[in-house]
Amino acid sequence: xxxxxxxxxxxxxxxxxxxxxxxxxxxxxxxxxxxxxxxxxxxxxxxxxxxxxxxxxxxxxxxxxxxxxxxxxxxxxxxxxxxxxxxxxxxxxxxxxxxxxxxxxxxxxxxxxxxxxxxxxxxxxxxxxxxxxxxxxxxxxxxxxxxxxxxxxxxxxxxxxxxxxxxxxxxxxxxxxxxxxxxxxxxxxxxxxxxxxxxxxxxxxxxxxxxxxxxxxxxxxxxxxxxxxxxxxxxxxxxxxxxx
Numbered sequence: 001x002x003x004x005x006x007x008x009x010x011x012x013x014x015x016x017x018x019x020x021x022x023x024x025x026x027x028x029x030x031x032x033x034x035x036x037x038x039x040x041x042x043x044x045x046x047x048x049x050x051x052x053x054x055x056x057x058x059x060x061x062x063x064x065x066x067x068x069x070x071x072x073x074x075x076x077x078x079x080x081x082x083x084x085x086x087x088x089x090x091x092x093x094x095x096x097x098x099x100x101x102x103x104x105x106x107x108x109x110x111x112x113x114x115x116x117x118x119x120x121x122x123x124x125x126x127x128x129x130x131x132x133x134x135x136x137x138x139x140x141x142x143x144x145x146x147x148x149x150x151x152x153x154x155x156x157x158x159x160x161x162x163x164x165x166x167x168x169x170x171x172x173x174x175x176x177x178x179x180x181x182x183x184x185x186x187x188x189x190x191x192x193x194x195x196x197x198x199x200x201x202x203x204x205x206x207x208x209x210x211x212x213x214x215x216x217x218x219x220x221x222x223x224x225x226x227x228x229x230x231x232x233x234x235x236x237x238x239x240x241x242x243x244x
Contacts, residue, residue, distance in 0.1 A: 006224040009206040010180050011241040015094040017178040018085060019171075019196050023185025023211060024230045025101050027079045030072065051159045055127060059151050063142045066154045070121055070138065078109035081184065081230030084238055086110040091242060096174035100186060100193050102156050115167050115174075117193055119156035126150045168192060175200040184210045184230050188217060197223075210234065 010016070022032040044065075048054055055062045086109050089095040097114050099106055102121040106114045125132050126145030136143045136152055143152045157163055171193070175181060181200035188194045188209075198218055201207045207223045210233045214225050226233045 004206055004222060006206055006208055007237065007240045010208070010237065013092055013179040013206075015096075015174075015178040016088065016092045016180045016182070017096045017174040017196075017200065017205075018088075018098065018182045018184060019175075019186060019193060020085075020097070020099045020101060020106070020184045020230075021186025021188075021193075022101060024079070024081045025076075025103050025105060026185070027081060027229055027231045028076045028103075028105060030076050030103055030105075047159055050156075052127075052161065055151075055153055055158075059127075059142045059153075060140075062153075064140065066121060066156075067138060067140070073103055073121070076103070076105065078105045079231045081234050082106055082109035082111070084230075084234035085184075087238055088234075091238070094178075096170075096178070098171045098174065098193070098196065100190070115171050117157070117163050117167055117171060119154070119164070121154055121156055123155035124152040125155045127153045163192065171196060172199065175205075176203050178205050180206045180208065182208045182210065184234070186211065187213075187215070208237070210237075 026032060049062055049065045082105055085097060085106065089111065097106060097111050099114055099116055100118050102118050104120050104122050124136050126148060128150035129148050131145050131147045133145060133152060144150065145152055175196040176199060178200055181197050183197040188197060197207050197209065201220065201222050205222065208226060209217050209223065210226045210230055211217065212227065212229055214227060217225065
């Protein structure tokens with residue numbers, strides 16, 4: 001089988017889809033989901049703070065944990081990996097960015113129409129009826145929905161909850177239709193997002209895996225590995241693909 005140059009594939013692609021995970025956010029100083037359980041939270045398991053049942057048992061505790069993480073985000077900034085994806089979107093006719101991250105850093109970097117598979121920690125909705133809420137007071141006490149009065153919760157996907165059906169469908173469609181798929185900063189172990197790169201590969205796309213570790217990553221025809229942080233690898237890839 002003829003070898004495919006991944007850089008040339010990227011330069012020539014008409015449709016590019018990207019999946020990002022916690023690794024790209026970690027480069028901005030944002031701890032991963034479980035790494036955020038430090039200090040006062042070291043005695044808790046993430047599973048005990050990120051379920052509907054946990055919120056029903058102790059809404060104030062769950063709200064406080066997410067409030068701490070939102071405050072942490074105020075000191076984080078997008079990194080060169082985020083900005084490289086903004087530039088890549090300008091270079092290709094059809095670009096789809098899918099993320100497992102809930103921090104909103106892609107949008108802050110300038111990416112638009114991001115498919116957020118796990119929601120966004122800066123947004124809230126009401127617990128009882130999922131009413132979206134555009135404004136709320138991020139105080140220590142749990143605020144209430146202006147529409148129905150139920151408690152507000154983070155607009156993220158908790159353990160035991162399905163991914164948003166529309167977002168997942170859009171992500172799967174983009175994976176099936178792309179020429180090149182980039183998997184960035186994710187171990188590709190947590191389903192159903194983990195299957196997206198391999199879904200693209202099965203449809204004939206060139207897959208570029210960018211991650212500091214290749215443990216657990218698949219290999220095969222059309223799959224190319226770039227070991228390293230996104231903030232270093234992605235700008236270098238773009239410079240190789242578009243050297244002018």
